[in-house]
Amino acid sequence: MQIANITIPLALAILFAGNASAQQVVKIGTGSPLSGPSAHLGKENENAARMAIDQLNAKGFMLGGKKVKLQLLSEDDGGDPKQGTAVAQKLVDAHVNGVVGHSTSSTTVPASKIYNDAGIPQISPAATAPAYTRQRFPGAFRLVASDVKQGSTLAKYAIDNLKARHIAVIDDRSTYGQGLADEFVKGVKGAGVNIVGREFTNPNATDYTALLTSIKAKKPDLVFFGGLDSVGGPMLKQMKALGINAMFMGGDGICNESLPRLAGDALGEGKVVCAEAGGVTGPQEQAMLEFRTRYKQQFGIDIQMYAPYVYDAVMVMATAMQKANSAEPASYLPELKKIRYEGVSGTIQFEPNGDLKDAAVTLYTYKGGKKLKITVVR
Structure with missing residues (x-):
């Protein structure tokens, strides 16, 4: 018996070969206020996460010697705690391998328990509430100074x-x-x-x-x-x-x-x-300037605040996966805890509770309608 001029054994062999070579998909979730009064900040964060993932995919992201496709699952938490927990559960149900978010403390803190219970690492690029890391969840990290x-x-x-x-x-x-x-x-x-x-x-x-x-x-x-x-x-x-x-x-x-x-x-x-809640000095300023230029070229708008930290959060998570040769949360979490990464926002290492080591705060004022740096404090 033949099917489309191909014998059944040969057809099965082709089918199994195709399945064996199917590319692994690694899902990175993110939650931001894409609606409501802070939507302008949430959209920036989504853009930066997509920018990082597109760049990693374009270079050919590898795990264990095999090419892997990174996929962004972006959800609107509206900056609202209840909506934030609903988003967290949705991302858990989608079996994301990690989460970059949320953008606000009001959503990050309640969502963090859901990610912790599911064993999914979470890096917030912007949440500053001390309560987030005071919970001492093993998979909760932040890339900026706390309040x-x-x-x-x-x-x-x-x-x-x-x-x-x-x-x-x-x-x-x-x-x-x-x-x-x-x-x-x-x-x-x-x-x-x-x-x-x-x-x-x-x-x-x-x-x-x-x-x-x-x-x-x-x-x-x-x-x-x-x-x-x-x-x-x-x-x-x-x-x-x-x-x-x-x-x-x-x-x-x-x-x-x-x-x-x-x-x-x-x-x-x-x-x-x-x-x-961040800031760079010296040679790191050039890396930040180059990132700002690339962001504007891609999206046609200037960075408002936390895009560099979102971008770095994706890169840090991806780097930990590569060091572990696995996207399984339990496998790459130990690498995340001990990571040292040179990002556009500076050197990234974490304290035992998940806070950023040697976190900076930059003071600004406004003159002529422009935001001007006063000083960086560590």
């Missing part, structure tokens, strides 16, 4: 450089915003500083008149905000409208290229000081 470092660095600058003595503190009640504000308050305590008010809003609010009016009566020389640019920008506008002339300070949530657009002329000249 402990951010808050203390901003506090020291507010006291030593800005000479702030009467400070109002506002946060958006998110895991990130409240945590950062708490760390800032810890940093200024005992330094002759008077916290004249501690107010809060929420990430979806648009009117801050009541809390700002209360703050204005207390005559602060600095307003510290723990939250994102989608609130920080409009808040600056309303501060100007109310005649509040205080300096404005915040963390990485506001410290990006979108703030001038969101704040308009309320941004002022050198009125805003913010921190980015």
Whole structure:
């Protein structure tokens, strides 16, 4: 008997040979806010992850002497904790080999338990909440400084450089915003500083008149905000409208290229000081500049914040897999723990709890509508 002029034994041999040579697919999951007020940051992170995976595939990614295809599974967590856990479960059910994400602390922390229970390594390129690594999950890592470092660095600058003595503190009640504000308050305590008010809003609010009016009566020389640019920008506008002339300070949530657009002329000249949970100096600056150039060439837009850290997170995970000659989480996790990788964001090594070793914080201000570096602190 013949099938299409091929004998059955020969047809079976061809079929089995094809199956034997089928290329292995390694799935990398990522969760970012691709919708909602922080979608501009989430899309950047998705772009950077895709950029890294495309580059690795183009070079021919190998594991154990065999070519492997990397596949990105990108999901929208909306920056919402409940949606974030749903995304985490979806990625676990899809049998991802590792996760780069999430982008916000509010989604990263609750999602991390789901990944931990499934034994899937997770590298967050942007979550700064101390709670993330304080859980001591063996597969949880981050590529940026935590809010402990951010808050203390901003506090020291507010006291030593800005000479702030009467400070109002506002946060958006998110895991990130409240945590950062708490760390800032810890940093200024005992330094002759008077916290004249501690107010809060929420990430979806648009009117801050009541809390700002209360703050204005207390005559602060600095307003510290723990939250994102989608609130920080409009808040600056309303501060100007109310005649509040205080300096404005915040963390990485506001410290990006979108703030001038969101704040308009309320941004002022050198009125805003913010921190980015990362930073490079010396020879590493050239590598960062080259990456920024490549990103803009590919996507037609400038980097706003954490694209280099997302890119490096993918590269670090892929490198650990290659060192282990396996994409199985249990096999490459030990390599991830002891890795030393020279990335575009600097040297990457992890502390036993998953925090980045020797993490940097970069302080910025804005002049002429442009974000300008003040200094890098380690």
